[in-house]
Amino acid sequence: MTLNHQLMFSIKQKTPRFAILLISLLYVIQVGAQIGVEAELAYSKLADNTVSITATLADMEEYDPVIETEIAFFSRLGTEENFLGNATTDEEGMLVLEGVPFSKLLLDTAHRFYISYTIPDSTSYLAGGEVLSFQDVGIKLTFEEIDSVKQIVVQISSWDEGGEDVFIEDLDAYLFVPRLFSMLPVGEIYTEEEGIGMTPFPTDLPGGKQGEIVLFVQIQDSDEYGNVEIASKSNWALPSNGESADVPRTLWSPRPPMWMVITFALLMIGVWFHYGWIVLNMFRIKAGTSETDEINYEL
Amino acid sequence: MSLMSFKEITQQTLADFKPQLEKFTKKDWLWTLSLSAVILWGAYALYRQITQGEIVTGMRDNVVWGLYIANFIFFIGLSYAGAIISAILHLLNVDWGKPIIRMAKLMTIFTVVIGPIFILLCMGRLDRLHHLFLYLRLQSPISWDVIAIATFFVGALLYLYVSVVRDFSILRTSDLKMSKTRKKFYKFFSLGYRNTPKQKKKLMLSLKIIALIMIPTVVVVSSVLSWIFGLTLRPGWHSTIFGPYFVLASIYSGVGVLILLMYYFRKYQHLTKYITIKQFKYMGYLMVILAATYGYFTFSEYFTDWYSSEKWSSELIHKLFSWDEFGGLFLFANLGGIALPLIVMAIPKWRTINAITIVAGVMVLAMWVKRYLIVIPTLETTLLPMQDTRVEYTNYSATWVEWALTFAGIAAFILMFRLASKVMPILPVWANSEIIAKENTIDPKSSAHV
Numbered sequence: 001m002t003l004n005h006q007l008m009f010s011i012k013q014k015t016p017r018f019a020i021l022l023i024s025l026l027y028v029i030q031v032g033a034q035i036g037v038e039a040e041l042a043y044s045k046l047a048d049n050t051v052s053i054t055a056t057l058a059d060m061e062e063y064d065p066v067i068e069t070e071i072a073f074f075s076r077l078g079t080e081e082n083f084l085g086n087a088t089t090d091e092e093g094m095l096v097l098e099g100v101p102f103s104k105l106l107l108d109t110a111h112r113f114y115i116s117y118t119i120p121d122s123t124s125y126l127a128g129g130e131v132l133s134f135q136d137v138g139i140k141l142t143f144e145e146i147d148s149v150k151q152i153v154v155q156i157s158s159w160d161e162g163g164e165d166v167f168i169e170d171l172d173a174y175l176f177v178p179r180l181f182s183m184l185p186v187g188e189i190y191t192e193e194e195g196i197g198m199t200p201f202p203t204d205l206p207g208g209k210q211g212e213i214v215l216f217v218q219i220q221d222s223d224e225y226g227n228v229e230i231a232s233k234s235n236w237a238l239p240s241n242g243e244s245a246d247v248p249r250t251l252w253s254p255r256p257p258m259w260m261v262i263t264f265a266l267l268m269i270g271v272w273f274h275y276g277w278i279v280l281n282m283f284r285i286k287a288g289t290s291e292t293d294e295i296n297y298e299l
Numbered sequence: 300m301s302l303m304s305f306k307e308i309t310q311q312t313l314a315d316f317k318p319q320l321e322k323f324t325k326k327d328w329l330w331t332l333s334l335s336a337v338i339l340w341g342a343y344a345l346y347r348q349i350t351q352g353e354i355v356t357g358m359r360d361n362v363v364w365g366l367y368i369a370n371f372i373f374f375i376g377l378s379y380a381g382a383i384i385s386a387i388l389h390l391l392n393v394d395w396g397k398p399i400i401r402m403a404k405l406m407t408i409f410t411v412v413i414g415p416i417f418i419l420l421c422m423g424r425l426d427r428l429h430h431l432f433l434y435l436r437l438q439s440p441i442s443w444d445v446i447a448i449a450t451f452f453v454g455a456l457l458y459l460y461v462s463v464v465r466d467f468s469i470l471r472t473s474d475l476k477m478s479k480t481r482k483k484f485y486k487f488f489s490l491g492y493r494n495t496p497k498q499k500k501k502l503m504l505s506l507k508i509i510a511l512i513m514i515p516t517v518v519v520v521s522s523v524l525s526w527i528f529g530l531t532l533r534p535g536w537h538s539t540i541f542g543p544y545f546v547l548a549s550i551y552s553g554v555g556v557l558i559l560l561m562y563y564f565r566k567y568q569h570l571t572k573y574i575t576i577k578q579f580k581y582m583g584y585l586m587v588i589l590a591a592t593y594g595y596f597t598f599s600e601y602f603t604d605w606y607s608s609e610k611w612s613s614e615l616i617h618k619l620f621s622w623d624e625f626g627g628l629f630l631f632a633n634l635g636g637i638a639l640p641l642i643v644m645a646i647p648k649w650r651t652i653n654a655i656t657i658v659a660g661v662m663v664l665a666m667w668v669k670r671y672l673i674v675i676p677t678l679e680t681t682l683l684p685m686q687d688t689r690v691e692y693t694n695y696s697a698t699w700v701e702w703a704l705t706f707a708g709i710a711a712f713i714l715m716f717r718l719a720s721k722v723m724p725i726l727p728v729w730a731n732s733e734i735i736a737k738e739n740t741i742d743p744k745s746s747a748h749v
Contacts, residue, residue: 253438256436256437256438260437260438261437264443267519268446271450271454272450274508274509275453275509277508278457278461278505278509281502281504282460282461282464282490285464285491285492285498285501285502286490286491294472295468296493296494296495297304297494298305298494
């Protein structure tokens with residue numbers, strides 16, 4: 001009988017209390033060996049109504065990054081809990097959890113939500129008690145012509161404890177349009193009465209063929225609302241010049257100029273025809289050989 | 300001199316290459332192992348680059364091209380040079396050029412294999428290489444280059460092959476000690492050539508046509524390479540002279556490398572009978588003509604940029620003339636690449652084999668430096684103001700990985716030449732035998748005895 005078997009046997013036979021005590025002791029030792037973790041959390045609600053959570057985790061002893069560790073995120077409200085997803089930290093202790101549907105967040109009557117995290121299956125780290133808490137906002141983006149001036153109108157509201165709409169005043173929001181590599185800032189608004197802020201639509205903004213454009217409104221780094229964005233389409237931008245898209249020598253134009261195609265084709269046909277002819281000639285040389293191996297050394 | 304038949308002359312010429320073709324000596328093994336070690340070092344560097352990414356090179360966001368692209372231009376330039384030099388010498392039927400034609404053709408093949416490898420090393424997403432063919436945009440100079448190099452490669456292979464058929468037929472029927480496999484190889488590739496009037500006519504015509512095709516092909520492919528740079532709006536690149544400048548620079552550096560190859564094989568394969576001071580002097584004269592023309596192009600290029608004082612161009616010119624930046628390299632490129640060949644070849648008593656070879660060596664190095672100076676200073680001259688950026692993003696510095704792969708390329712070039720000289724005579728046996736016959740005969744039409 002092995003030592004383990006002997007131990008288990010004695011535990012079962014003698015007293016169950018001993019087993020409970022031993023397990024509790026082992027748990028305390030294990031927990032005691034874990035290092036506390038500190039996390040910096042950030043929340044963004046994107047225009048497609050999904051949520052992204054970014055976190056930077058460091059241990060609380062040496063402030064070294066918590067690397068390659070899986071973190072689980074939850075939305076909690078009272079006793080209810082919704083699992084949002086898992087993400088793994090990189091070499092710098094950073095992670096991003098993307099694409100979480102906003103509907104997964106548990107909201108109270110004032111549309112406030114709470115996001116917490118755990119470090120599942122880790123014997124090394126113990127999650128800190130940081131909780132993200134933000135209030136959801138409603139952003140309404142419209143395009144209105146006021147006194148013959150095309151205006152971008154933004155109205156931002158939230159909810160009170162009773163679930164009634166409350167307009168948010170004195171808040172900055174930023175306007176962007178997506179471009180090839182990044183978002184191009186095109187303006188800024190400040191909400192006043194009834195949570196409304198407005199700014200003239202830029203007159204020099206190039207859009208699609210009919211002047212269509214997608215405009216983003218973002219609330220950035222708000223202590224109360226986090227990062228929130230919405231997007232809306234407009235056709236007030238400058239229509240792109242159809243002719244410029246057809247410049248034939250640009251890489252993005254649909255086809256190269258005809259003279260280029262013809263020249264290229266002629267060159268290729270000319271060169272490859274001669275290659276083919278020479279290869280054929282080589283075969284003819286081979287076809288003309290006889291059984292004798294003797295070389296004719298006549299000059 | 301006793302009268303010899305043409306057959307005897309060819310056998311005697313072939314006998315001069317026998318030691319190289321029959322034996323793989325200890326010295327050969329030593330060379331092969333040493334060069335392989337350098338190539339393996341490069342392979343290790345490549346492994347590091349593949350596993351860790353291009354961060355192990357000095358290339359960054361702004362200076363996106365470095366040593367690799369300089370090597371690419373250099374090697375591919377040598378390739379174009381080999382093709383055009385051998386084609387011109389062949390078409391003009393220059394007797395003194397016959398001993399070097401095969402070296403030029405081999406140089407074409409080896410460098411057109413090595414050169415494009417360097418362009419692949421520059422690519423961040425090699426896994427998307429096939430996109431070049433799947434989504435080819437005919438309006439892109441990069442597409443032109445891919446097509447041009449592929450076409451040129453096939454042409455160069457064909458050119459070499461057509462010209463070695465006669466020598467393979469001699470080797471097939473020779474009494475050289477060789478394995479059965481090798482004998483089969485010569486038999487297969489000699490196409491049963493027996494120099495019958497019909498075969499001779501077909502072969503000579505094919506050789507003439509492929510030589511003729513290679514000349515415009517080289518001009519086109521070399522110009523296409525230059526347009527990858529010239530058709531951009533960057534200072535130092537956006538130049539109307541870039542096409543001919545690249546063609547000329549290619550031929551010029553090719554002449555230098557050919558002189559080095561002539562020296563190497565003359566000395567180590569004891570070919571003093573075939574490669575004489577005559578070849579060195581004539582190649583030296585060619586070097587002088589090209590140096591003068593290249594010098595004129597260089598002056599014209601930089602003088603125009605300097606005089607117009609356009610902001611970006613001035614910034615670039617300042618870098619090239621500044622001792623703290625590229626001044627030293629720029630001076631070396633011009634002194635070694637232009638002035639030195641002109642000075643040395645101008646003095647008759649300096650026109651010796653050793654002096655011409657040393658000048659060619661310095662010139663080749665200077666021409667490589669020139670390629671470096673075409674690429675790096677321009678990329679370091681950023682179009683937009685750069686603030687609060689890391690130094691390595693705007694200032695290029697080659698890493699050991701890039702140097703290892705550069706030396707691996709050079710080692711591969713030398714190794715290929717050494718191995719090729721074990722498979723075929725490094726000089727064309729038939730063509731050289733014809734010269735010997737011509738020099739010693741009254742009636743070149745005579746078949747039996749000359």
